[in-house]
Amino acid sequence: MSELAQNLTLPGALLAGLSPGVAAMLVMFASCAAVLGVVALNGMFLVWWERKISAHIQSRVGPMTTGYWHGWLQSIADGVKLLLKENIIPLMADRWLFMLAPLVVFMSAFMAFVPIPWGEKLIVADLNVGVLYIAAITSLSAIGVIMAGWASNNKWSLYGGMRAAAQIVSYEIPVGLALVPALLASSTLSMQGIVEVQAGGIWNWNIFAGGPFTIVAFGALFLASLAEVNRAPFDLPEAESELVCGFHTEYSGMCFAFFFLAEYSEMFVVAVVASVLYLGGWHDPLGLGILPGPVVLMAKVLLLVFVQMWFRWTFPRLRVDQLMYLAWKVLTPLGFINVFGAAFWLILV
Amino acid sequence: MRAYFRNIYEGLKSAVAGLRVTFGYLFKKSVTVHYPFEEVKVANGFRGLHHLKVDICIACNQCANACPVSCIEQTFDRIDKENVLVSRFSIDYNKCLFCWYCIPVCPTECITMGAEYELATFDRKSLDYDLVARGERTAKRNMTLFREEFVQVIEKVREKKPELAEKAEGLMGDPRVGLCGRNPEKDKSASSGFVEEEADSQASVSEEVAP
Incomplete structure (x- = not known):
């Protein structure tokens, strides 16, 4: 985590007088606080944004009163409410597992923020296996979902957990295969390295590196990542209308808030992965380098998140077998075609 | 394939x-209509709160008879053959089911239903509305003229029933309303010619019917 300290040039005087151990601890806490702040702010903003988008798609207006301007403080009001609410644990629930599940889900979303490259020198930890790390960490959330479903001791929640288990084996392979063409194009697994390869304008982005194959791979990655974050049309573990919110039916108060925050953080993370791998990360489309990196990255990520929300309020939920069909029989063969096609394209063209 | x-x-x-x-x-x-901040427009023929044109109400009690839940209650004093003093016309909106039955039975079309629908209140008792106090009168009469004719009616009954005259005066002092009921058959011809007409009916002052 020391990259952050060097990159942000934290006041040298502050750290110089301290022993290396204490300094490292301070840096670690600062990094964690920064990531936590981004996670929380991002979650609150996306919740409000989604409510606005869903409302306007349905000819409504969404929250309008809290904060006077289009209800911009609504998420804070909701957050305070959830904090103050009683955390109800069902009598027959597995108490410890029940409490642990939201933390596992939240941790996986939280840890995935670590190798996100925000700018040339703005990254918490530039892991040399960044992409692999994110793919591994975000998959952990499925375990938390299954834990929640099991611990609730509620048949609908258990169904939700089971569906999450069935879903993870379906979407993980298309996701993995859709990541590969970008990695072939940039020959590195480090998130920062992938972004650096794509410098110099939109024509250098990975999405165009492998001809049609990388474009299709980007689409496949986006679709499969919707299943990864349990968003409509692949929100089978939640399934409000059939499973009464599935795995988090029994959750209330802060535990519910953790699930909610984790969902929106995961949305953000998969959008970051897609934009870093295929859309040039913090490089702007014209290769001018005028705008600061975080702004450019945020613009791309919010665009992708908007599309996620747009999908959610357009498509009805798929059946379990339809999801399996899509993942196994359409996206997986397509992934293989993309990998080999992109590889040949990169060598031959 | x-x-x-x-x-x-x-x-x-x-x-x-x-x-x-x-x-x-x-x-x-x-x-979306931002309801508390914006008004919700109601359709034509909406059955909202009642309106009463107090000056043409003849206190015939037909609306109260038609009411299936007995929410209408009229308090009136007969001044003479043609003039009725309606001092209270209460509709209890705790009971009222907005069925509209009171409207078609009214011989003078003095009671109608309007577009208001905001009834929320902190106290059940405040739902007992007095339509006279919410007073309205037909458009063709103006307030000062109405007061004049009202004063004349009061003067007529002063000798016979001083307490009734006093009561009427007290009600007239209320800035919200001037109150009187008149026979609409005669009223049709006389919007401003009340004073002349009054001379004919002077003879029949003595016949009073207790409510």
């Missing part, structure tokens, strides 16, 4: 069509 690719093609096509529809709606004007 063909069906497989056809399936994918159809799926993509319908997905794009759906996305186009929702994207269009994203920028269409919302239909």
Whole structure:
């Protein structure tokens, strides 16, 4: 985590007088606080944004009163409410597992923020296996979902957990295969390295590196990542209308808030992965380098998140077998075609 | 194999069509009315709170008889053959079911239903509305003229029933209303000619009917 300290040039005087151990601890806490702040702010903003988008798609207006301007403080009001609410644990629930599940889900979303490259020198930890790390960490959330479903001791929640288990084996392979063409194009697994390869304008982005194959791979990655974050049309573990919110039916108060925050953080993370791998990360489309990196990255990520929300309020939920069909029989063969096609394209063209 | 690719093609096509529809709606004007801040417009013939044109009400009690829940209560004093003093016309909105039955039975069409619907209150008792106090009168009469004729009616009964005259005066002092009921048959011809007409009916002052 020391990259952050060097990159942000934290006041040298502050750290110089301290022993290396204490300094490292301070840096670690600062990094964690920064990531936590981004996670929380991002979650609150996306919740409000989604409510606005869903409302306007349905000819409504969404929250309008809290904060006077289009209800911009609504998420804070909701957050305070959830904090103050009683955390109800069902009598027959597995108490410890029940409490642990939201933390596992939240941790996986939280840890995935670590190798996100925000700018040339703005990254918490530039892991040399960044992409692999994110793919591994975000998959952990499925375990938390299954834990929640099991611990609730509620048949609908258990169904939700089971569906999450069935879903993870379906979407993980298309996701993995859709990541590969970008990695072939940039020959590195480090998130920062992938972004650096794509410098110099939109024509250098990975999405165009492998001809049609990388474009299709980007689409496949986006679709499969919707299943990864349990968003409509692949929100089978939640399934409000059939499973009464599935795995988090029994959750209330802060535990519910953790699930909610984790969902929106995961949305953000998969959008970051897609934009870093295929859309040039913090490089702007014209290769001018005028705008600061975080702004450019945020613009791309919010665009992708908007599309996620747009999908959610357009498509009805798929059946379990339809999801399996899509993942196994359409996206997986397509992934293989993309990998080999992109590889040949990169060598031959 | 063909069906497989056809399936994918159809799926993509319908997905794009759906996305186009929702994207269009994203920028269409919302239909939401910001209710407490904006008024909700009601349809024609909406059955809202009652309006009573107090000056043409003849206190015939027909509306109260028609009411299936007995929420209407009239308090009136007969001044003479043609003049009735309606001092209270209460509708208890705790009971009222907005069925509209009181409207068609009214011979003078003095009671109607309006567009107001905001009844929320902190106290059940305040739902007992006095329509006289919410007073309204027919458009053709103006307030000062109405007061004049009212004063004349009071003067007529002063000798016979001083307490009734006093009561009427007290009610007239209320700035919200001037109150009187008149026979609408005679009223049709006389919007301003009340004073002349009054001379004819002077003889029949003595016949009073207790409410």
